[in-house]
Amino acid sequence: MKKNTDLTRREFIKGAAGIAGATVLASCGLSGDALEAFLQKHFKELSNDEKAEILKRIEDECKAKYGKEVAVVGTPAEEGVLFAYALDISRCIGCRRCVYGCCEENNQSRDPQIHWITVLEMDKSEGVNLEKANSYYEVDKVPQPDKFYFPVACQQCENPPCVKVCPVKATWKEPDGIVVVDYNWCIGCRCCITACPYGARHFNWAEPKIPTDELNPSMHYLGNRPRMKGCVEKCTFCIQRTRGEEKKYPKCVEVCPVGARKFGNLLDPSSEIRYILANKRVFIFKEELNTRPKFFYYYGL
Amino acid sequence: MNNYFKSSFVILSALIFFSCSKSGKSEETIKTNYESNKDSNLIAVASPPFSEFIFPCSRCHKNIEPNHKRRELVWAHDNIKLEHDEKNRWCLDCHDANNRDKLHLADGRLLDFTESYKLCGQCHGPTLRNWLAGEHGKRTGSWKGQKQYLLCVNCHNPHSPRFKPLEPLPRPMKPSELRDTNGIRL
Amino acid sequence: MIKFIRNFINFIIASMRMIAKGNIAYYCWLILLLILILQGGFAYLHQFEKGLIVTNMRDQVSWAFYIGNFTFLVGVAAAAVMLVIPAYVYNWGPIKEIVVYGELLAVAAISMCLGFVLVDMGRPDRFWHLTPIIGIMNFPSSLLAWDAIVLNIYLLVNLTVVTNILYSLFMKKHYNHKIVLPLVIFSIPMAVSIHTVTAFLYNGMAARPYWNSAILAPRFLASAFCSGPAILLILFQVLRKTTSFRIKDEAIHKVAELMAYAMFINLFLFFAEVFKEYYSNTQHIVYMNYLFFGLNGKMSPIAIWGWLSVLFGVIAFLIFLFPKTRKNFVAMNIGCVMIYTSVYIEKGIALIIPGYTPTVLGEIYEYFPSIHELRISAAIFGVGFLLFTLMIKVSNSLLFEELSIETIKNREQ
Numbered sequence: 066m067k068k069n070t071d072l073t074r075r076e077f078i079k080g081a082a083g084i085a086g087a088t089v090l091a092s093c094g095l096s097g098d099a100l101e102a103f104l105q106k107h108f109k110e111l112s113n114d115e116k117a118e119i120l121k122r123i124e125d126e127c128k129a130k131y132g133k134e135v136a137v138v139g140t141p142a143e144e145g146v147l148f149a150y151a152l153d154i155s156r157c158i159g160c161r162r163c164v165y166g167c168c169e170e171n172n173q174s175r176d177p178q179i180h181w182i183t184v185l186e187m188d189k190s191e192g193v194n195l196e197k198a199n200s201y202y203e204v205d206k207v208p209q210p211d212k213f214y215f216p217v218a219c220q221q222c223e224n225p226p227c228v229k230v231c232p233v234k235a236t237w238k239e240p241d242g243i244v245v246v247d248y249n250w251c252i253g254c255r256c257c258i259t260a261c262p263y264g265a266r267h268f269n270w271a272e273p274k275i276p277t278d279e280l281n282p283s284m285h286y287l288g289n290r291p292r293m294k295g296c297v298e299k300c301t302f303c304i305q306r307t308r309g310e311e312k313k314y315p316k317c318v319e320v321c322p323v324g325a326r327k328f329g330n331l332l333d334p335s336s337e338i339r340y341i342l343a344n345k346r347v348f349i350f351k352e353e354l355n356t357r358p359k360f361f362y363y364y365g366l
Numbered sequence: 367m368n369n370y371f372k373s374s375f376v377i378l379s380a381l382i383f384f385s386c387s388k389s390g391k392s393e394e395t396i397k398t399n400y401e402s403n404k405d406s407n408l409i410a411v412a413s414p415p416f417s418e419f420i421f422p423c424s425r426c427h428k429n430i431e432p433n434h435k436r437r438e439l440v441w442a443h444d445n446i447k448l449e450h451d452e453k454n455r456w457c458l459d460c461h462d463a464n465n466r467d468k469l470h471l472a473d474g475r476l477l478d479f480t481e482s483y484k485l486c487g488q489c490h491g492p493t494l495r496n497w498l499a500g501e502h503g504k505r506t507g508s509w510k511g512q513k514q515y516l517l518c519v520n521c522h523n524p525h526s527p528r529f530k531p532l533e534p535l536p537r538p539m540k541p542s543e544l545r546d547t548n549g550i551r552l
Numbered sequence: 553m554i555k556f557i558r559n560f561i562n563f564i565i566a567s568m569r570m571i572a573k574g575n576i577a578y579y580c581w582l583i584l585l586l587i588l589i590l591q592g593g594f595a596y597l598h599q600f601e602k603g604l605i606v607t608n609m610r611d612q613v614s615w616a617f618y619i620g621n622f623t624f625l626v627g628v629a630a631a632a633v634m635l636v637i638p639a640y641v642y643n644w645g646p647i648k649e650i651v652v653y654g655e656l657l658a659v660a661a662i663s664m665c666l667g668f669v670l671v672d673m674g675r676p677d678r679f680w681h682l683t684p685i686i687g688i689m690n691f692p693s694s695l696l697a698w699d700a701i702v703l704n705i706y707l708l709v710n711l712t713v714v715t716n717i718l719y720s721l722f723m724k725k726h727y728n729h730k731i732v733l734p735l736v737i738f739s740i741p742m743a744v745s746i747h748t749v750t751a752f753l754y755n756g757m758a759a760r761p762y763w764n765s766a767i768l769a770p771r772f773l774a775s776a777f778c779s780g781p782a783i784l785l786i787l788f789q790v791l792r793k794t795t796s797f798r799i800k801d802e803a804i805h806k807v808a809e810l811m812a813y814a815m816f817i818n819l820f821l822f823f824a825e826v827f828k829e830y831y832s833n834t835q836h837i838v839y840m841n842y843l844f845f846g847l848n849g850k851m852s853p854i855a856i857w858g859w860l861s862v863l864f865g866v867i868a869f870l871i872f873l874f875p876k877t878r879k880n881f882v883a884m885n886i887g888c889v890m891i892y893t894s895v896y897i898e899k900g901i902a903l904i905i906p907g908y909t910p911t912v913l914g915e916i917y918e919y920f921p922s923i924h925e926l927r928i929s930a931a932i933f934g935v936g937f938l939l940f941t942l943m944i945k946v947s948n949s950l951l952f953e954e955l956s957i958e959t960i961k962n963r964e965q
Contacts, residue, residue, distance in 0.1 A: 103677060107688055161535040177544040177605060183913060195914030196838060196847075200538060206531035217913060226759060232696035233681040234688050250688075252681050253604075253674015256696050258614040262759035264913045268614060268674065271546060271605035294603040295674030312510040323529065324504030324521070336509070337500030345501070354758050365501060541610035541917045546602050 098122060107234065108139075108247040108286065116286075123290055130291070131275075135282040137290050140308045142241035148302050149242070149331040149338045150315075152216060153365040154348065156325040159184050159207040159214030166320035167218075170303060171289040172281055174273030181300040182317065183264060185215040193348070218317075219244060219265035219300035220350060220358030227257035227266060227299075236297070242331075242359050243302050245287040251296040258297060262351045266299045283309075302328070331359065411515045414479045421479070423466035432463040449526040460485055460524070486518045559957065563722045566960055570949045571942050577794070578945075585938045592931020595924045596671060604674060606924040612917035613908040615672070617925045620900035621932070622668035623750055624779070626703070627772060627899065629661035630747040631780020633710065633739050635807065650803060651736075652717055652951070653791075654784060655710045656943045658743075662707040664936035669700075671928050695753040702749050706742045709735050714943075721950040723957055747772050754907065762839035762907045765828075771821045777814030778868075779895035781807050782888040789885070791944065796952035805879055812872040815891060819869055822862070839906040847910065853918055857901045864894035 101122060111119065120137045127135045164182045173179040185198040189211055198215070208214065225244050228236050235250040236257055258266045272294040284290040285305035292298050303315035307328075313319075318326045329336030341347070341363055348362040426442075436456050439446070448456065462468045468476040469485050477485055487494030496502035500513070503521065507513040521529065574582075599606045609616045632654040670676055681687040682700055689697040713735050720727035751769035758764055785807055791797035829840045838847060844859065846852035871877045871887035878884055910916050921929075949955040 107681075110688075158529070158532060159534060160532045161537075164538070165535050178539045180538050183538070185913060195912075196835070196910065198914045200913065200915065201540060202534070203537050205533065207534045208531065226757070229693045230695065230756070232690050232694040232700065234690045235681070250678070250681060251675065252678045254669075254672070254696060255614040255674070256694070256753075258611060259908075260757050260759055262912050264611070264911055264915075267611050269603065270544065270610065271603040297674075307509065312508045314506060314509050319504075319506045321504065322521075322532065324502065324516070327501065329500075329509050333510075337505070340499040341501055344496075344499075351759075365496070541612045544605065544610060546605045 098126060102249060105249050107250050109234075109237070120286060123284075123286070127280075127284075127291060131277045131280050133277055133280055133282060135280070135284055137284045137286055138305070138309075139286040140304075142239045142243075143308070144240075145330075145332055147242045147331040147359070148221065148307060149329065149359040149361065150221070150302065151327040151338055151341045151345075151347075151361045151363055153325040153327070154213060154215060154362050155364045155366040156323045157184075157214040157216060157321075158323055158325075159186055159202070159212070159216075160322060162320045162322055163216060163317035163326065166316045167300070169279060170281055170306070170316035171301075172275050172284070172291050173298075174269060174271075174275065174292070175279075176274045177271050179267045179269070179273070179298070181265070181267065181298075182216050182218045185217060186212050187215055189213050193350075215362075217263055217265070217350070218360070220263050220356065220360040221300075221302060223357035223359060224355060226260040226262065226354075226356060230256040230260040232256065239287075241308070243287075243304055244299070245301055245304065246297055246299060247287070248290070248292050248296045248298065253295040253297065255297065262354050262356060266297050268297050269294050325365075411480065411483075411517050412520050414482065414517055414519055416479075421467070423461075427466035432458075434458060434463065446525050449528070450524065480517070482524070483518050486524075559723065560719065562957060562960065563719050566722065566955060566957075567946045570946050570955065574945070581941065582938070585934045585941070588934035589931045589938065592928045592934065595927035596931065599671070599924055599928065600676070604672075606922060608919055608922040608925065610917060610919075612911045612915055613905065613919040615904055615908075616919055617900065617921040617929060618668045618672040620904045621929055622665050622672070623772075623903065624896055624899035625661045625665045625668070625936075626747055626750045627776030627895070628780045628783060629658040629665065629706065630743040630773070631776040631778075632657040632661065632784065633743040634777060635781065635784065650784070650788065650799060650807075652714060652947055653787070653944070655714045655739075656940060656947060657780075657784060657787070658710045659707065659714060659943065660936045660940035662703055662710070663939055664932050665703060666707075667932040667935060668929070671932065695749060695756055698749045699746075699753055702742065702746050706739070706746050709739045709742060713739065714947075718947055718950050721956070744773065747776055754903070757907075759912050760907045761836040763903075765825060767821050767824060771818070771825070774814055774818035774821055775895045775898060778811055778818050778865075778891045781811050781814075782892045782895075785811075785888050786885065786892075789881070791948070795944070795948050797944075797948050798952055804884075808872055808878050808884055811891070812869070812878065815865070815869040815872055819865060822865070838910055842909050842916075843902055843906040847916060852909075853920070854901050854905055857897050861894045861897040861902055864890040865898075868894060 101119075105119060106115070108116075116139050120139055123137045124135055127133070127137070161184055164180050164184060167173070167182050168175075168180060171181065173181065183200050185195075185200050186202040186209075187194060187198050191197045193215060202209075202212075221242055221244055223238075223242070225238055228238055228244060232254060233250060233252055235252065236244060236246045238244050253268070255268055258268060269292050273292055275291060280291070281289060283305055285301070285308065288301045288304035303313075303317075306313040307315060314328050315326075318328045327337050327341060329338040331338055333339065338361075342361065345363040345365060348364070349358060350360070350362060439457075460469050462470040462476060465476060467479075469479060469482060470476050471485060472488055483494060483497065493502050497515070497518070503518070504516050505513045518524075518527075523530075595606075607616070607618075635651060635654045670679070673679070682689065682697070684701075689700070691697055713732055716732050716735075717727045748769045751772040754760070754763040755765070755768045785804060788797070788799050788804060792799055826840070829837050841847060842852050842854070844852075844855055846855055852858075868887040868891035871883050871890075877887070905919055908917075909919070
């Protein structure tokens, strides 16, 4: 009962603020779509109808901007699924195919460049020592004999520090374990970038640019739809692929030429992830921080 | 583990393999196959990477008397440099001398080229086990449903199996290189 | 009620009149500030249009000069009000009149803080997401949500107190004890909490070992107790020379003495941090090494600032430690400038930059503020100074120039 009245009051104030905001903006000459985007509620507070409307609006915006038909979905998490990832450090050769595959699949900005995957080159004699790591290596051929390669992207923590620090709940952990961002709710304070121990979060320092012919038209609201200037983005385990009808593997898994990348359902005992956890030696990156990643590094050889 | 191993074999041998160099055909084949075995969790493999016009081998070999003497090939296949335990092995340890379109296991059983992983598994047992479980090698497709495997030979040249170095894609831009590229400054 | 509103309007009008009146120097100062604000306004328009790409912040160093200034100013705001403690707790006369000025400084500083947060936001248009009721605040886990709340409450409390005191002066009445006293007492823990929450904002980031130290919040408070009063001491002398503002030497010396204690604690806590890092000598030492020396055999560009901050902190402490130098105005002013510089460097550079360098993946990005960052920051300081100047103008008139409702009535007659 109490909650109900609270809600209505809140709705009322929101509505009033909305009208006030609308008046101000309309007088500034903002178009209807921009106004709707400005007043848009948090994704988790939207009704199904509102969601459908917003997805449609984003499709229209994309079409207007890129002149290309796109489909934006908001597929929710499936029950009984907890996604996990494994990466074989002994096999990765540091060719960066995953970096660019990810970039194309997920519509990352080409200018200014945003990469969700960072491949670190490290000395075999040093082990995983970040002070000796280098992500800017330029060589003719990889792997170099005395080096090993350590790709880092979002670790999809069970205990994500980025979610904890967000002042407006613009980022959260979905039931299938994927940490997502509502790009329309993010205020761009960059607390989460500071909180992330894996450098996995990236900020749109300028309006992102993607060549039209490279735009991936199959999009998810919480995933690879084009972002806007001033918001934070990150790896979503290719939510548009992994949650889609076909339940595809993430792009980086499919483009890795050495098969070092593994993906599956942690709750399915027959998944390759469970096989790896049961049979291989696993390395948890920055284990001491208790972030409990669902991204496992392992030694296949 | 043994059971797992066995059942995987059953599943695999239930597959109809195909030997064509066109990838377009492969999806079709897998689908037919999948529907005829609805109950089993099928896996499919990619086609073996034959060089052009090389298969079927019998096309040339049917008129050639098998020569079992270990020797360096100069007449044909001189482009193949064996770097795969070459001190102890040579062509006919894997290729069948009497049926050139097949391979053979150590016990003499014949294999299609599409089943070559069994041949590899004779020596590389743990690797085969990991491959069947999806740990070694690349799987594509669906994390929940149909997957496609690459054969060992899709990545490892059987005559020289060490993975060849690749040219890496360009390095990421350094933070100091990210600049406001459009527009003038006030 | 109507009478109150009429009087309050009179108060506002009288204040406006006071603001508009002044000598040439006053006008020059205002014009200078306006120019400062205007040039930064243009820079901000550009930033608003292009995005934060016009700053030198990047994913590697994602908070920098703006947030450094924010942190420093939170300290100033907190410390300004801490002067209230001796005034009210010990009911110590000479310091009492400066409390108003402390609170005015706090109001100006908090306004600048909010300004710095606003210009640092990627989506300032979505500021309403961070407001209670219409937005969604991530309570209690987000320290930034806490910070937004406590800073705004603190601003409101100080504004209420100051307005109440000044209005009472205007009305020639004693200020309302029932409102002012509880608020003043409340503002003391609030002052502690704004700086503590700001420290926790960094402190809670386990990903950044440089900040993940339990004495970070105490260090924040100690350094604020040094820099805040340093600003006030200089200000008091300037105001004493240029305006009708009056303050006794005794009060200044008392504040200086309090600062000496704060400086000792500040240095001691810093020493404790240095000991921990260098004696245990773990991998986490890289950040402090970057601050004072450099990494991979390359001298760090901020090392000079790191050392300058420590050196100035020590010299200022020595000046304030001995009563002889402390009571010498020249020496004391040098000490004030030094401790101010020391803390400003410490918060603006030595706190934030090494926290990000090397990054969580070991990368070193040598950050230096861009021209846009400098221009916009200058403008925010301009806004703060302008606000402070105008408020001082009003309070001076009320405190020392006998402005009141009566003078206005007399004039009207």
